[in-house]
Amino acid sequence: MKVLMFGWEFPPNISGGLGTACYGLTKGLAENDVDIIFVMPKAYGDEDASNFRLVSADGMPVHTHTATYRTLFEKMMYWEVNSFIIPYLSPEEFLLYSEEQLANTSKTVNTASTRYHFTGKYGKDLLTEVWNYARVAAEIVANNTFDVIHVHDWLSFPAGIIAKEISGKPLVAHLHATEFDRSGGNKVNEQIYEIEREGLHHADKIIAVSELTRQIVINNYGMAPEKVFTIYNAVDDTSVNEAVKPERIFKEKIISYVGRITYQKGPDYFVEAAGKVLKEDKNFRFIMAGSGDMLHQVVRRAAQLRISSHFHFAGFLKGGEVGKLFAMSDAYVMPSVSEPFGISPLEALRAGVPVIISKQSGVREILTRAISVDFFDVDAMADAIHAVATYKSLANMVVRDSRIEMQNLKWISQAAKVKELYQDLVKN
Amino acid sequence: MKNICFYFQVHQPFRLKRYHFFNIGKDSNYFDDDSNSEILRKVAHNCYLPANRVLLDLIHKHGGKFKVSFSISGAAIEQFELYMPEVLESFKELARTGCVEFLAETYGHSLAILKSEEEFKAQVAAHTQKVQQHFGQTPTVFRNTELIYSDHIGNVVAGMGYKAMLAEGADNVLDWKSPNYLYTSATSPDLKLLLKNFRLSDDIAFRFSNHEWSGFPLTADKFVGWLNDLPADEQLVNLFMDYETFGEHQWVTTGIFDFLKALPDMVFYHSAFEFITPAEAAKTLTSAGAVSMPNPVSWADEERDLSAWLGNDLQDDAFGTLYSLEAKVKACDDEKIKRDWLFLQTSDHFYYMCTKFFADGDVHKYFNPYYTPYDAFMNYMNVIADFTLRVEQQCDKSKLKDQALAF
Incomplete structure (x- = not known):
C-alpha cells in the first residue's frame, strides 16, 4: 500500500495541531506497513522523515503542462482570487509574518520549466501558494506511483483534486478543522469554504477528527454520512509526564x-x-x-x-x-x-x-x-x-x-483504521 | 514691571524591561538598565548638556538678570547619579549662579496625591532632601507631577508650608481669566498660583519647528513682539515646558538653541519684561484674585485632565492594584522594595497604558517602550505580581522578627 499524502506543515515547524497530527499519523501508518510520500510546500530539513519519503514542493521544476492539465486548471481558476486571508494566524502574528512572506512568494520562470517557491506558512499570499501547490502536485503525480491520495485540510485540497484528476486514484480528505470552527460560524470565508466543499466533494472518503467535526461535514457541507468516518487523533506519547513540581511561586x-x-x-x-x-x-x-x-x-x-x-x-x-x-x-x-x-x-x-x-x-x-x-x-x-x-x-x-x-488512543491503532479505509478504496 | 517666568521640567522614568510571566517569583530586577542609560545618554547629549551650557552662558552674559527655574524628578536625578554624573554637575553649576531656582516635586514623579496623602508627603520630603543635597536649596515652590492641580491638592501643599504652586492655565481651566497674573488658591488663600501661559509656552515647546504653523519660523524678535502685544497691565508670563524641548523634542537643527540664546537680549533691549523665578514672583507680585479648580487639572493633552494616566480600565486596575500594596510596603523594611515602590509609581507607566491615541498619540509615543497600551499593561502587571510576592514575603519576615523580639 502506497499513499501520496499532501500536508502543509510538519514538526518541528508548526503553528498548530495540524502538523503534530500529520506526524503521528505518518508514524502510525508506517508501523502498519504503509508506504508514504509526504509532500509539503516547504521542508526545512529538520523534519523527522524516518517513516516516509519527504518531498518539498518548494523550487521543484514543474514542466510545461499538457493541454489536459491546462483545462483542469482553467476549470479551477474561478476560485483563484488573490485575497487577503489568514486562516490560522491571528492578525498580530500575521503582521510579523506578512512582510517577509510578501518578499518570499515569487515565481521563477525558466525556459524549460517553472519553479514555484513556498513559505509553507500562513501569510498574505496563502491562496496563491495553495494554487501553486496544486500545480506542483501535478508534477509529483506524474513522477510517482501510488495507490491512494490523502490530503489534510483545505490547504492541500486543490492539490488532492488535481492529483486525483490526473492519476485517477482514490482521494481521502482528512479534516482537522473546518472554516466553521475557525470562524465560529460568524464570518465564514467563502473562498475557503468553497475549496473545502469542492475537496470534500471530490473525495472518495472523508476522515473527520471527531464526531463533532463529522456532523459539521455532513450538515454544513452536505456530504453523505456514509462517506464520512470519525477517526480520532491520538497522542504520540500518553506516558505520564509529571515534571518535578516547581517550588510554588504563588500560594493561590x-x-x-x-x-x-x-x-x-x-x-x-x-x-x-x-x-x-x-x-x-x-x-x-x-x-x-x-x-x-x-x-x-x-x-x-x-x-x-x-x-x-x-x-x-x-x-x-x-x-x-x-x-x-x-x-x-x-x-x-x-x-x-x-x-x-x-x-x-x-x-x-x-x-x-x-x-x-x-x-x-x-x-x-x-x-x-x-x-x-x-x-x-x-x-x-x-x-x-x-x-x-x-x-x-x-x-x-x-x-x-x-x-x-x-x-486507548494510540497512533498505531488509529492509523490501522485509516489503512482500512485505504484498503476499501483500493479494492473497489 | 512685567515678568517672564521660565520653568523647565526635567524627568526620565525608570522604564521597565520586558518582564515575562515566568520571571515572576524569580527576578526582582524590573528596570531596563541598558535602555534607560542609553536614552539618558542620548537626551543628555542632545539636550541637558548643551542646554545647560546655553543657560549658563546667558546667566553669565546678563550678569544675573537672566533667571530660570527647574524641577528635576528624583527618578531623573538618580539616573544622572547612576549613568551621567556630569549632567548633575552641570545642573549644580547652574545652581551656584544663584539665578536658578529648583522646585519641589514628588520623588518618583508619581500620581501619589490622588491615592495617598501620606505617600505624597513622603515623596516630596525625599525629593527635597535630594535637592538640598545636590543644589543647596530648599524649595519653597511646589510643582506636582504633570502640573496636576486641584483645590484639594492646593490645600495639602499649602499645609506642607509651600508658598506657591505651579498649575495649568489653559482656556478650559480659566474661562475668561488670563494666566498672566499671579493668583491665589480659592481654598488656601496663602498659596500663590502661577499658571502656565499655554499658548506662548506651546509656541516654543510644540510649534517651534512646525512649518504648517502660521507663526513659523519663530524668532526671538517675533516672540518678544507677541509679549509686547499683551495687555499693559498683565504682569507675568509663565513659560512652562519640558526641558527636553531644547534639542530633543525640537532638534538642534530647528534653531531652538539659537532662539534661546537670542531671547534674553531681545527681551532686555526691546521690551519692558524681566526674568523672574517662581519664588520671587510669589513674593513680589500682587495676587489678581482667587482661582478655584475643583477637579484635577493637568498640562497634558487636549483635555487638560488626568485622562492621560487614569480613566481607562487598564490604568485604573493597575493603579488600584499598585496602591493596594501601600500599607504592606510601608510595613516592610527593605531598601530595594522601597526603591522599586517609588519608581513603580512613576506616572509614565500609566501614560504608556493610555488608549486615546489619536489626537495626542505623538506625545504618548515619545520614548514609549511598548507597541500598544496593552503590552504596557501586561508587562506592568507581571512586574506588580512579582513585587506583590516580595512585599508579602518581606511582611511575613518582619512579622516573624517582631514575634521573635516579643519573646
Whole structure:
C-alpha cells in the first residue's frame, strides 16, 4: 500500500495541531506497513522523515503542462482570487509574518520549466501558494506511483483534486478543522469554504477528527454520512509526564488556558468565569498563555472586572514553557466555542493536571470522564474550576480516569483504521 | 514691571524591561538598565548638556538678570547619579549662579496625591532632601507631577508650608481669566498660583519647528513682539515646558538653541519684561484674585485632565492594584522594595497604558517602550505580581522578627 499524502506543515515547524497530527499519523501508518510520500510546500530539513519519503514542493521544476492539465486548471481558476486571508494566524502574528512572506512568494520562470517557491506558512499570499501547490502536485503525480491520495485540510485540497484528476486514484480528505470552527460560524470565508466543499466533494472518503467535526461535514457541507468516518487523533506519547513540581511561586490555585486567543478558543468565556471565581474566592490565579486577535479585548475585560492582579498574560509560550505552566497548574480549561479535536487537554492530563473542556470539542468524545461544560455557561465553568481546584479527590479522579481513556488512543491503532479505509478504496 | 517666568521640567522614568510571566517569583530586577542609560545618554547629549551650557552662558552674559527655574524628578536625578554624573554637575553649576531656582516635586514623579496623602508627603520630603543635597536649596515652590492641580491638592501643599504652586492655565481651566497674573488658591488663600501661559509656552515647546504653523519660523524678535502685544497691565508670563524641548523634542537643527540664546537680549533691549523665578514672583507680585479648580487639572493633552494616566480600565486596575500594596510596603523594611515602590509609581507607566491615541498619540509615543497600551499593561502587571510576592514575603519576615523580639 502506497499513499501520496499532501500536508502543509510538519514538526518541528508548526503553528498548530495540524502538523503534530500529520506526524503521528505518518508514524502510525508506517508501523502498519504503509508506504508514504509526504509532500509539503516547504521542508526545512529538520523534519523527522524516518517513516516516509519527504518531498518539498518548494523550487521543484514543474514542466510545461499538457493541454489536459491546462483545462483542469482553467476549470479551477474561478476560485483563484488573490485575497487577503489568514486562516490560522491571528492578525498580530500575521503582521510579523506578512512582510517577509510578501518578499518570499515569487515565481521563477525558466525556459524549460517553472519553479514555484513556498513559505509553507500562513501569510498574505496563502491562496496563491495553495494554487501553486496544486500545480506542483501535478508534477509529483506524474513522477510517482501510488495507490491512494490523502490530503489534510483545505490547504492541500486543490492539490488532492488535481492529483486525483490526473492519476485517477482514490482521494481521502482528512479534516482537522473546518472554516466553521475557525470562524465560529460568524464570518465564514467563502473562498475557503468553497475549496473545502469542492475537496470534500471530490473525495472518495472523508476522515473527520471527531464526531463533532463529522456532523459539521455532513450538515454544513452536505456530504453523505456514509462517506464520512470519525477517526480520532491520538497522542504520540500518553506516558505520564509529571515534571518535578516547581517550588510554588504563588500560594493561590493556578488555573491555566493555553491556546490562540481567538473567537474559536473561547478566551472571553474564560475571563468571565475567572471573574466569577475571584468574586467569591481570591485564592485563585488565572494564567492565559497565547496570543491572537482577541487578546486586547480580554486584557480590557480583565481590567474592567478589576481582576488583573489575579489574571496573568503569559504571551505565546515557547519550548518547554507549556510544560512549566502545566507543572504549576491546578486545573486546565479549554473553553473552545468549536474545537474539532483539541489536543492540549491531553497534554495537560499527561502532566497530571485535571481538565475542564467545553462540550463543543471533539476531545470530549474521548475524555468522557473529564469535566465538560458548555462554553457559554460561565457559571458552570466557574463552578467546575472552583471544584476541581479545591477538591483534591475530584482532581485525582479526573486525571486518573482520563488517563485510562487516553491510553486507548494510540497512533498505531488509529492509523490501522485509516489503512482500512485505504484498503476499501483500493479494492473497489 | 512685567515678568517672564521660565520653568523647565526635567524627568526620565525608570522604564521597565520586558518582564515575562515566568520571571515572576524569580527576578526582582524590573528596570531596563541598558535602555534607560542609553536614552539618558542620548537626551543628555542632545539636550541637558548643551542646554545647560546655553543657560549658563546667558546667566553669565546678563550678569544675573537672566533667571530660570527647574524641577528635576528624583527618578531623573538618580539616573544622572547612576549613568551621567556630569549632567548633575552641570545642573549644580547652574545652581551656584544663584539665578536658578529648583522646585519641589514628588520623588518618583508619581500620581501619589490622588491615592495617598501620606505617600505624597513622603515623596516630596525625599525629593527635597535630594535637592538640598545636590543644589543647596530648599524649595519653597511646589510643582506636582504633570502640573496636576486641584483645590484639594492646593490645600495639602499649602499645609506642607509651600508658598506657591505651579498649575495649568489653559482656556478650559480659566474661562475668561488670563494666566498672566499671579493668583491665589480659592481654598488656601496663602498659596500663590502661577499658571502656565499655554499658548506662548506651546509656541516654543510644540510649534517651534512646525512649518504648517502660521507663526513659523519663530524668532526671538517675533516672540518678544507677541509679549509686547499683551495687555499693559498683565504682569507675568509663565513659560512652562519640558526641558527636553531644547534639542530633543525640537532638534538642534530647528534653531531652538539659537532662539534661546537670542531671547534674553531681545527681551532686555526691546521690551519692558524681566526674568523672574517662581519664588520671587510669589513674593513680589500682587495676587489678581482667587482661582478655584475643583477637579484635577493637568498640562497634558487636549483635555487638560488626568485622562492621560487614569480613566481607562487598564490604568485604573493597575493603579488600584499598585496602591493596594501601600500599607504592606510601608510595613516592610527593605531598601530595594522601597526603591522599586517609588519608581513603580512613576506616572509614565500609566501614560504608556493610555488608549486615546489619536489626537495626542505623538506625545504618548515619545520614548514609549511598548507597541500598544496593552503590552504596557501586561508587562506592568507581571512586574506588580512579582513585587506583590516580595512585599508579602518581606511582611511575613518582619512579622516573624517582631514575634521573635516579643519573646
